[in-house]
Amino acid sequence: MSTPTPHITASPGDIAKTVLMPGDPLRAKFIAENFLDNPVCFNEVRNMLGYTGTYKGKRVSVMGHGMGMPSMGIYSYELFNFYDVDNIIRIGSSGAIQPDVKMRDIIIGMGACTDSNYAKSFNLPGTFAPIASYELLSKAVEAAKELGLPVRVGNIMSGDVFYCDNAKEHDEGWLKMGVLASEMEAAALYMNAARAGKHALCMVTISDKPGEKPTTAAEREQTFTGMMQIALALA
Incomplete structure (x- = not known):
């Protein structure tokens, strides 16, 4: 497929090698307007806003990816395979699973468990374990230390369903396996990166926890700045 793609109107060269991807396109707009120098909008299709600018002299792009693995799957595939992007860093929101995970904690997903059938599209002879790029993960941990921002590194869970009739039972199983938090996109991102031979990382801020005000x-659009700063340091 040539560019522009059905979902991204950018021309070759409009998108940087590293792309930060929040689920909410308005969070992408917020990052572009508040952190990037001279941001230029390269995509408005379906209001999935994308911008390229510079951060501390380094060229970086930021673009929304929408909700769920099908949406992340489309955008990350096109960025990796048609726009020659090397690194995608998801910066999203997440729900706490472990009781010691607090509201607004920053979690870096070393691995992404999933209840999705996304991996079946690759016709693999077994069960694939979606994992982050160690290069990006290690850099993120070091960047967090330099910025004085505490992070937790561990397993997260990428689900296909937001509203679940047996949510408590569902989460209890992952809790017993030490999974820190739940979200809806990382597993697809990690699988697409693996197939394309590229790098990916998912970093989330806890936005919801049972029994607490979400x-x-x-707030999700404009106040998760710690996670944004860590991700920008990787560009």
């Missing part, structure tokens, strides 16, 4: 849409 963050608002505006």
Whole structure:
């Protein structure tokens, strides 16, 4: 397939080698307007906003990826395979699973468990374990230390369902396996990166926890700046 693609109107060269990807396109707009120098919008298709600018002299792009693995699967595939992007860093929101994970904690997903059938599209002879790029993960941990931002590194869970009739039982199983938090995109991102021979990392901020008041849409858009700063340091 040539560019532009059905979902991204950018021309070759419009997108940097490293792309930060929040689920919410308005969070992409917030990052571009508040952290990047001279940001230029390269995509508005379906309001999935994408921008390229510079951060501390380094060229970087930021673009929304929407909700769920099918959406992340489309955008990350096109970026890796048609726009020659080398690194995608998801910066998303997440729900706490472990009781000691607190609201607004920053979690770096070393691995991504999943209940999705996304891996079946690759016709593998077994069960694939989606994992982050060690290069990006180690750099993120070091960047967090330099910024004085505490992070936790571990397993996360990428689910296909947001509203679940047996949510408590569902989470208890992952809790027993030490999974830190739940989200909906990392596994697809890690699988697409593996197939393309590229690098990917998922970093999330805890926005919801059972029994506590969840963050608002505006808070998720504009206040998860610690995670944004760590991700920008990887560009």
